[in-house]
Amino acid sequence: xxxxxxxxxxxxxxxxxxxxxxxxxxxxxxxxxxxxxxxxxxxxxxxxxxxxxxxxxxxxxxxxxxxxxxxxxxxxxxxxxxxxxxxxxxxxxxxxxxxxxxxxxxxxxxxxxxxxxxxxxxxxxxxxxxxxxxxxxxxxxxxxxxxxxxxxxxxxxxxxxxxxxxxxxxxxxxxxxxxxxxxxxxxxxxxxxxxx
Amino acid sequence: xxxxxxxxxxxxxxxxxxxxxxxxxxxxxxxxxxxxxxxxxxxxxxxxxxxxxxxxxxxxxxxxxxxxxxxxxxxxxxxxxxxxxxxxxxxxxxxxxxxxxxxxxxxxxxxxxxxxxxxxxxxxxxxxxxxxxxxxxxxxxxxxxxxxxxxxxxxxxxxxxxxxxxxxxxxxxxxxxxxxxxxxxxxxxxxxxxxx
Numbered sequence: 001x002x003x004x005x006x007x008x009x010x011x012x013x014x015x016x017x018x019x020x021x022x023x024x025x026x027x028x029x030x031x032x033x034x035x036x037x038x039x040x041x042x043x044x045x046x047x048x049x050x051x052x053x054x055x056x057x058x059x060x061x062x063x064x065x066x067x068x069x070x071x072x073x074x075x076x077x078x079x080x081x082x083x084x085x086x087x088x089x090x091x092x093x094x095x096x097x098x099x100x101x102x103x104x105x106x107x108x109x110x111x112x113x114x115x116x117x118x119x120x121x122x123x124x125x126x127x128x129x130x131x132x133x134x135x136x137x138x139x140x141x142x143x144x145x146x147x148x149x150x151x152x153x154x155x156x157x158x159x160x161x162x163x164x165x166x167x168x169x170x171x172x173x174x175x176x177x178x179x180x181x182x183x184x185x186x187x188x189x190x191x192x193x194x195x196x
Numbered sequence: 197x198x199x200x201x202x203x204x205x206x207x208x209x210x211x212x213x214x215x216x217x218x219x220x221x222x223x224x225x226x227x228x229x230x231x232x233x234x235x236x237x238x239x240x241x242x243x244x245x246x247x248x249x250x251x252x253x254x255x256x257x258x259x260x261x262x263x264x265x266x267x268x269x270x271x272x273x274x275x276x277x278x279x280x281x282x283x284x285x286x287x288x289x290x291x292x293x294x295x296x297x298x299x300x301x302x303x304x305x306x307x308x309x310x311x312x313x314x315x316x317x318x319x320x321x322x323x324x325x326x327x328x329x330x331x332x333x334x335x336x337x338x339x340x341x342x343x344x345x346x347x348x349x350x351x352x353x354x355x356x357x358x359x360x361x362x363x364x365x366x367x368x369x370x371x372x373x374x375x376x377x378x379x380x381x382x383x384x385x386x387x388x389x390x391x392x
Binding site: 117120122167169170172173174175176177180181185188189192193 | 313316318363365366368369370371372373376377381384385388389
């Protein structure tokens with residue numbers, strides 16, 4: 001199979017973003033992560049910070065409070081508006097050139113494309129917590145809290161918009177435990193699937 | 197990391213057993229599947245057919261009816277007895293020589309060994325159903341029914357004896373969708389992790 005797109009879904013602290021960037025570099029693929037936020041901001045006229053939160057973390061509160069949130073005349077909430085713009089940009093980018101896309105429900109948005117390899121990167125609590133402590137200068141307690149909160153938000157967002165379960169192997173072509181295998185092995189496995 | 201043991205957990209029809217056998221052949225590892233049943237039968241004096249069902253599929257009915265099943269004076273049910281014998285044999289085999297072990301909660305039984313690579317092989321409904329139709333000469337309807345029933349039993353058995361969730365990535369070093377990647381790629385990825 002010849003893959004033109006790689007989507008990376010990842011647990012917080014698992015190094016999924018790092019792995020995705022390295023894979024893109026080695027394959028000469030475009031790498032889309034923050035670029036998507038910039039493009040959505042440009043298209044919607046909204047602040048980048050707001051887009052970043054909405055794009056992966058909405059609904060930020062409970063589903064109930066989310067349903068009570070403000071909507072415009074068409075019944076569309078601001079979150080729906082941002083997600084619709086993001087979806088359109090991901091579809092356009094995927095059409096343009098071979099690329100790696102990190103997060104943002106890209107595996108679901110591109111589900112009809114057969115040339116899309118969907119990867120889930122996860123890890124063990126100990127290794128993920130250590131990475132978060134180091135990268136974000138957090139105490140062990142704060143790292144564990146941040147990890148749980150971030151993954152909870154990602155999971156809520158994904159489940160709400162896709163009607164699937166975040167982290168369920170069914171959504172992915174493969175799932176790699178970066179704590180057990182190491183980042184380099186994860187990069188090699190993914191690039192090996194594209195180059196063959 | 198130098199791995200001496202590979203455990204393969206798999207969805208019915210995903211080709212996990214086939215992949216495990218090929219991996220063992222290429223690596224020169226011992227391959228344990230039916231051999232475990234024979235050894236448990238020898239040790240317990242029970243019939244192989246019975247062992248096969250108990251070893252991967254108990255509790256075969258609901259948890260409630262399982263709890264009501266016959267127990268000896270020590271409070272141990274026949275299923276517990278078979279599982280305890282199976283556990284001991286898996287621990288002994290793993291100590292003996294490099295090997296591939298398919299099913300039978302081996303990933304859980306060997307969880308304290310760091311030289312154990314735990315793989316989950318899964319697949320898409322269409323490809324798994326086609327394989328079952330071909331291998332077991334089943335109609336499409338019967339194949340889908342058999343697939344659901346077998347995985348349900350494996351899942352019940354695993355969850356009951358390990359207190360974990362069967363198919364949850366957390367239990368494995370990696371999970372591969374054999375329908376998307378193909379059997380050969382799955383074999384290459386696993387052997388590649390051992391040979392490096």
